[in-house]
Amino acid sequence: MAGFDLLDPVLQHHIVNSLGWPGLRPLQDESVAPITAGSDAILLAPTAGGKTEAAMFPILTRMQQQRWHGISVLYLCPLKALLNNLQPRIAEYTAWMGRGTMTWHGDVGQSVRDRIKRDRPDVLLTTPESLESMLVSESVDPAVVLGGVQAVVVDEVHAFAGDDRGWHLLAVLARLESLLGRKLQRVGMSATVGNPDELLGWLQGGHTSPGRVIAPTPGGAAAVPEVTVDSVGSVENAAKVIAALHAGEKRLVFVDSRRLAEELGILLRGHGITTFVSHSSLSAAERRESEQAFAEARDCVIVATSTLELGIDVGDLDRVIQINAPRTVSSFLQRLGRTGRRPGTTRNCLLLGITDEAVLSTLGMLQCWATGWVEPVVATPEPRHIAAQQILAAALQTRRVPLTGWQDIWAPLPLFGSDGQEIFDHLLEEGFLEHDSGTAFVGPEAEKHFGRRHFMELLAVFTAAPEFTVFAGRQEVGSVETAVLTDEVEGPRVLLLGGRSWKVTHIDWRRRRVFVESTDLHGRAKWMSLPDGASFEITRGAREVLLGELPAGVTLTRRAVATLDDLRLQRAAHVSRDAFIIERDDRDDWRWWTWAGAKANRTLAAWAPDLVPPRQRIGPESLRLHGGLTVAQIRDGLASLRADTSERPLPLIDKSALGGLKFSAALPESLARRTLAARTVDVGAAETVLRDKTRIVHRAV
Template identity: 60%
Template sequence: MLHPVVLHHIVNTLQWPGLRPLQEAAVAPLLAGSDALLLAPTAGGKTEAATFPILSRMAAENWQGTSVLYLCPLKALLNNLTPRLATYTGWLGRQAAVWHGDVPESRRARIRRERPDVLLTTPESLEAMLVSVRTDHRGFFSGVRAVIVDEVHAFAGDDRGWHLLAVLERLRRLVAAERAPAAPATPPAEAAGAAELQVIGLSATVGNPGELLRWLQGSGAGRRPAQVVAPDLPAVRPPQALSPAPPAGEIELDYVGSVTNAAKVLAALHRGEKRLVFCDSKKTVEELGQALRGLGVTTFLSHASLSAEERRRSEEAFTEARDCVIVATSTLELGIDVGDLDRVVQINAPTTVASFLQRLGRTGRRAGTTRNCLFLTLTESALVQAAGLLSLWGSGWVEPVVAPPEPRHIVAQQLLAYCLQENRIGDRTWVDEWNGLAPFDRSAEPIVRHLVRAGYLDSDGGMLFVGPEAERRFGHRHFSELTAVFTAAPEFTVLHGRDEIGRTDPVLLTDPVEGPRLLLLAGRSWRVTHIDWKRRRCFVEPAAGGGRARWLTYGDGGMSFELARAMRDALLGADPPVPLTRRAADRLETVRDNHLNVVHQGGTMIVRTEDLTDVRWWTWAGERANRTLVASLGDLADPLQTPNAAYLRLRTDVTSAVWKASTADLASRLCLPQVTDEALAGLKFNTALPPRLAEATLATRLADLPAATAVLREPVRFTALGA
């Protein structure tokens, strides 16, 4: 069914004996023009599964101009994929090109002139092209027929997903408007509406593939044919249907107690092999990298606060080396090719099963090898979390990917961006530009009125255009801040001579210190020689040791209800279906003994200390549910607390009788959590919303009403420590 030229090169150039199951299953629906979600483990051939049929359509139907967009969440992933896609398009005498923030202007100018058949980019760069005065966006994008979204789960779980959907709806309108004059037979309503773009998502395992595909279709959901293609993956089961199942792969759980001990284990194990070590904080990456180098291990680092050049050098060197370690955050979790890995090591535990599956999938790619992961936990809490996570994974459960609710701030951003794109839009007709996709529909009228009142938009003669407040807040550097959905933490650029090493938290430059000010970055210590406060730069020179690492992070909602409950099960004696080292098994038993008073299979526990100075409700419900419960309990809860995933603090004089009377109907009157100014500052474009709407948006995202309701329906046991 594939185009003869594509088929010829698969057989003769790639010398493949056949297609993988996913690639074979994807051919028919994609050639037929269906929207699709292609699911397979990492390195499952998803890129080829999407591109071979789409290139076949391109050749058979003689698509012209830039007809395919390939969207990725990371610039590094785009850089990694471009040579492959350039090869495949070259088979047909076509071209592929990459466009993102690091691509120089000279190359962008060439892309504008030559208009490659396949453009690899990010949603943010796509929007920047739509609003740029240098790009003829109508001419450039008029021929787009298909959009491939790689690692779609990485978009869908946060606001970048809403931004992606909104930009694709604007693209549909643009393409439809440009096609209409050339197709006079097209009914006027259809010509003025959305174009029939084929949308294809690529993803690893998710818990709700059907819902994810409908979400990705945007305004096309229910109107266009769609199919989930996942022949390599078993059905995902809901948590209540879980039953033990022997997992595939070599997984082991260990407890080491410190970064120093983790480095010693890594230095001693699997010598001569290529190892990828995942950490869930940049600080741990830096500390572990320095410790490994101190033990003579060839070590490379990768995280988002290292310069692009530093990351590129590390990833290229790691790809070519053998006996080495690369220590990374989730930047290497996605499909970036770092060569043929032997081992994956996880420091502590990720917060989702889906993330673990991504990391596990980096190994076992060679014939005769097995997927593997060694967990090295540094704390008792991380040990229990890893045990709970592995139990969920071993039972076949994966989190559903759910878009954040009520993205009103993205609606405001889109209205401003669309005004930039078109110069001015009708104050009544703007609602049509997103093809009826909620929440970019008529429900956004209060946001439009606020934007006009606050000066973000000006209104004149029935038209809306960018106002002075938008220019003041977002107008510098050609409105580049308007196309970035997230608020970046303030960081200083660190320079050694003219070479950029990366970025660091300004707190490290202002904290009082005795002696030289030392930073830890790129796995090396540096002495600060000069700070340029105005330009947010600091200059450094190498130091022997003693550097510190720190970065400010915004919360992501915290641990889920399911993982918190799996941790409770681990404390109650449930072992994960993987081998535990002797020290991990011994420490887990110790932790269980120390938590006998705070876990119970039959419900939740309210535990008071003997001196009555501390009362905790051990819900094991996750952070968002516990925030919801604190807000709903009113003066029964300690107001000066930040709830964690396991418990929340109550007023010290709460008795069983008071509790029963106060919570009898609480499930029917749950409240959203309180929003602090600091938390609101992390919601980009919050100033473009009415204050109450901004607070309501964030409060909704901090809450978990279903989990809080489930907890309130469970029996509660009162006890005292030592009882």
């Protein structure tokens, strides 16, 4: 039986008559039977592939068949903006069935929250952090408000699974299941990933219930996207190219830093281009205003970080432009998928390299894409700090946690590993927990570190640098980090925010507020960010390009061809088809050209202190070796590394770095250091490097 025939008759009527669809797409059709049967599922399709309907139509059918009441479906997203964007669409679908949909997140006012608690809509759109705040809140009875939950839909599930928010999501769902005494159906939606079966297993959180990956192969020959690489040499030149190309069209420009978004935005405005800016340090109102204005305009540009990557609707796009390389193939696919949605149009992306190295990184990423490789989604290793946070959050939720059997709350989720009891004992010893009569409860140290504003510090999984809120009059513009307010400047202090320049008129240091007024002076943007560096696969892709490969289906402009020719000449000594190079360069330094990615190189540096000096900036392409080594010593050192079967050391972690691990204060220092160290390495890639054939070249000084 076709999936359409299994849907509730009311849904069938509205799909045909309200949406005007002749039928369901393949993903939607294949999803109905397993989801209405209660199976867990991962739904895979490109952006705008109809994933929301593929999940919600069968779940609404199940809701009607089984007469669910109250909040029975949780729809979880990684971004509040995405929730706001989806709410009208899902509300329309539930209204067809005589059901309701509402949204709860940090920007939702108390009156709306009171209405949700009182009237309890059938579908609640929220974030994992807001769901946890409901579990621990003194004003919410979670057993009553959430007592009817039967299913959870996780949108953009890959965005959770690859970082600590994923562990947090699974842990909160496990606590909800423990409260309700039943397993919840879990349906995740994602664009293409490299390991969908593992992603499904991750989403199930240790449960062994039935599950399906649903990713139908599209029929017919897929249209080839238009992908072009250009070398422009600077941000200023990038602005000139964007201003000159595609007049009359709507262009979405992706950058990978807030600073670059601001700088490019104001440069485009200087060229007379209607330009909007969107990134995480702008106020919600400012972002909404920009995104809505962009959605309604035609001849315009919006410059955005990854905030606009995850499916937020900004209207019908003509072009996507990428400044430098996206950090992953998955991210590139998300961005490419924002175009080509109208009949007769083609997916397209113009990638502008503002440095020669950016052009090489871009081509390395595209080489991986052209071969069909996409990153596997891998959970962050050893999440001990999330384990500590969850113990404290559970103590807030239940008021008392048993001293024995306390891990049962999260069963069968493998969150605590072999260190769970050590973490629990540390919380007791240091006063984060106190105990009597066989149970533990929140102690004074937890209140001291995380208790401000009703334990909001405990319920926020991300660590962010302290920021000051920027106000123009009473209007909140966004936020800036402390450094841009304390660096020495000549003349007035001028900030760049929202693509506009603002002169600082007053700083309220105690309340962390900055007051500004508009100015024509050139502003400055600055945020601290520590990108992890290119992966093993993308770095090896760049090496292949230097050796003569070109990614299939990619057009290079004449400037890009000239840049690549220069790079191949300049880097000829760093690559060879038959071996990887260790060379002594004209500065008498040894350089090991591993082409292994930053994590693998950090791993090798930790494994081989006799070969690799500790104090160096480690990038993705190479490692500097000790200058006094002889060729024989290098060969012996590599042979010893290859033969060593003992447990290899992790990189040393400076104590000052522990502040970057949220909740590290609730861990024994040794466990916090081990957690950070485990996240800086790529053991598999490092072992691949040791298996590579290596040639040592001693060039004349």
